[in-house]
Amino acid sequence: MASKTFTVDLNKPLVFQVGHLGEAYNKWVHQPIVSKEGPRFFGNDFLEMLTRTVWWVIPLVWLPVISWLVSVSLSRGLTPSDVASCLAGGVFIWSLLEYTLHRFLFHMETRSYWGNTLHYLLHGCHHKHPMDGLRLVFPPAATAILSVPLWVVIRLTSTPAVAPALFGGGLLGYVMYDVTHYYLHHGKPTSGLSQNLKRYHLNHHFRIQSQGFGITSPLWDRAFGTYPSTKPIQENK
Numbered sequence: 001m002a003s004k005t006f007t008v009d010l011n012k013p014l015v016f017q018v019g020h021l022g023e024a025y026n027k028w029v030h031q032p033i034v035s036k037e038g039p040r041f042f043g044n045d046f047l048e049m050l051t052r053t054v055w056w057v058i059p060l061v062w063l064p065v066i067s068w069l070v071s072v073s074l075s076r077g078l079t080p081s082d083v084a085s086c087l088a089g090g091v092f093i094w095s096l097l098e099y100t101l102h103r104f105l106f107h108m109e110t111r112s113y114w115g116n117t118l119h120y121l122l123h124g125c126h127h128k129h130p131m132d133g134l135r136l137v138f139p140p141a142a143t144a145i146l147s148v149p150l151w152v153v154i155r156l157t158s159t160p161a162v163a164p165a166l167f168g169g170g171l172l173g174y175v176m177y178d179v180t181h182y183y184l185h186h187g188k189p190t191s192g193l194s195q196n197l198k199r200y201h202l203n204h205h206f207r208i209q210s211q212g213f214g215i216t217s218p219l220w221d222r223a224f225g226t227y228p229s230t231k232p233i234q235e236n237k
């Protein structure tokens with residue numbers, strides 16, 4: 001059983017410490033430390049390197065893949081307008097996945113040692129250190145692994161011509177998500193739309209972490225009743 005008095009030492013690698021928090025992990029991980037200097041995850045330098053990804057790697061890696069998928073669908077007989085429709089459909093599918101994964105997987109409550117550890121690696125680290133710019137986007141290797149189930153479902157439910165472009169649309173939605181997410185934390189928006197989106201997302205981090213699960217759009221938060229209230233939070237006395 002994890003010790004109820006366990007204290008995380010922020011000066012030591014964190015990943016294999018957080019599991020010892022037990023039931024206290026959920027409260028600890030949602031008390032953000034605002035610093036652009038991220039913590040060390042692992043004592044091993046190679047493992048530590050794998051946890052850090054600069055934002056521009058995401059479009060650099062995935063946009064050529066998306067272009068190739070589009071070319072495959074075109075070579076299999078789809079017209080450019082058909083491909084555009086598939087890409088739009090894939091982006092729409094991603095928007096729902098973005099909301100669903102964030103709400104039900106990234107914000108699941110854990111108590112066990114390995115549950116806490118895996119949650120911290122997946123998303124908890126971002127809530128604990130929301131301004132860590134090298135751990136804001138998903139490493140491409142992790143994205144490739146996590147995208148396999150989506151590809152399998154799309155391949156089984158659509159035609160050989162449609163599947164590549166539809167999957168490419170999902171990947172395009174993901175690229176938009178990761179780049180937007182980075183911008184919302186580190187960019188300085190000037191227009192009303194981007195300012196509102198930044199306010200909406202930072203509200204999720206620093207005010208109501210149980211609502212506001214959309215990143216690129218509040219569409220699904222509004223649809224499923226998790227759009228955060230603009231009223232001040234009333235603290236229990």
